[in-house]
Amino acid sequence: MSRALRRTFTLTIAIGVLLAACGDDTTTSSDNTSVSSDNASVDAGAVDNTSIDAAAATTTIESCAAADGSAAKQSTFTEYPPVCIEPGKGYAATIETNQGTLNITLRADLAPMTVNSFVNLARYHYFDGTTCHRAIQNFVVQCGDPTATGTGDPGYEFADELPTEAYKIGSIAMANAGPNTNGSQFFIISGSNGAALPPSYSLFGQVDEADMGVVASLDALGNPSDGAPLQPIDIVSVTITEQ
Numbered sequence: 535m536s537r538a539l540r541r542t543f544t545l546t547i548a549i550g551v552l553l554a555a556c557g558d559d560t561t562t563s564s565d566n567t568s569v570s571s572d573n574a575s576v577d578a579g580a581v582d583n584t585s586i587d588a589a590a591a592t593t594t595i596e597s598c599a600a601a602d603g604s605a606a607k608q609s610t611f612t613e614y615p616p617v618c619i620e621p622g623k624g625y626a627a628t629i630e631t632n633q634g635t636l637n638i639t640l641r642a643d644l645a646p647m648t649v650n651s652f653v654n655l656a657r658y659h660y661f662d663g664t665t666c667h668r669a670i671q672n673f674v675v676q677c678g679d680p681t682a683t684g685t686g687d688p689g690y691e692f693a694d695e696l697p698t699e700a701y702k703i704g705s706i707a708m709a710n711a712g713p714n715t716n717g718s719q720f721f722i723i724s725g726s727n728g729a730a731l732p733p734s735y736s737l738f739g740q741v742d743e744a745d746m747g748v749v750a751s752l753d754a755l756g757n758p759s760d761g762a763p764l765q766p767i768d769i770v771s772v773t774i775t776e777q
Contacts (some may be wrong), residue, residue, distance in 0.1 A: 672725030
């Protein structure tokens with residue numbers, strides 16, 4: 535199984551089904567779960583750029599997208615971006631979907647490299663007009679792959695920033711294909727099974743309390759077992775704000 539394909543199915547849960555569509559001949563169990571979450575204010579997510587991996591942040595030929603959102607859409611990259619988030623600032627994302635809008639506090643204090651990548655991709659409109667390819671009831675909604683196949687990525691990978699805080703419903707974390715294979719795919723924890731995941735996924739945001747009803751609506755569209763949602767969940771746009 536290719537690493538990119540494994541990214542789709544690394545987020546396993548105790549649903550007791552055979553993942554035949556992935557070519558995996560094992561079943562999940564109640565002791566083998568995975569996915570993540572956390573809650574905090576924008577102030578808590580203020581950036582300390584000294585904690586961003588210097589090697590990942592400087593060995594790059596890419597440039598940061600304009601903070602005002604004026605950059606042209608870009609879907610392929612060659613390297614992890616330079617440092618695009620500013621010290622002392624908090625960051626938030628507004629994800630507009632066809633099923634409702636999610637306002638998310640980004641946690642650069644927990645995962646600065648992850649937030650840096652997500653912010654830059656969003657400012658390049660990487661996520662705009664994409665489809666969330668996977669949704670499982672009481673577990674997660676997985677998005678961030680422009681190909682909607684579960685195999686897509688931005689053209690680079692970066693290291694894990696594993697959480698020191700517990701996942702919860704509404705948490706935003708990175709999907710991966712194993713250690714240190716983060717790209718652009720992320721998931722929203724939509725149920726208690728997702729909140730029970732082990733801390734194997736970089737936690738980088740939390741849906742605001744006022745929008746938890748939208749999370750519940752997305753969860754209701756999840757597949758009872760695994761796979762695409764029962765109705766399309768499309769990302770219209772992702773907008774970044776600084777505070």
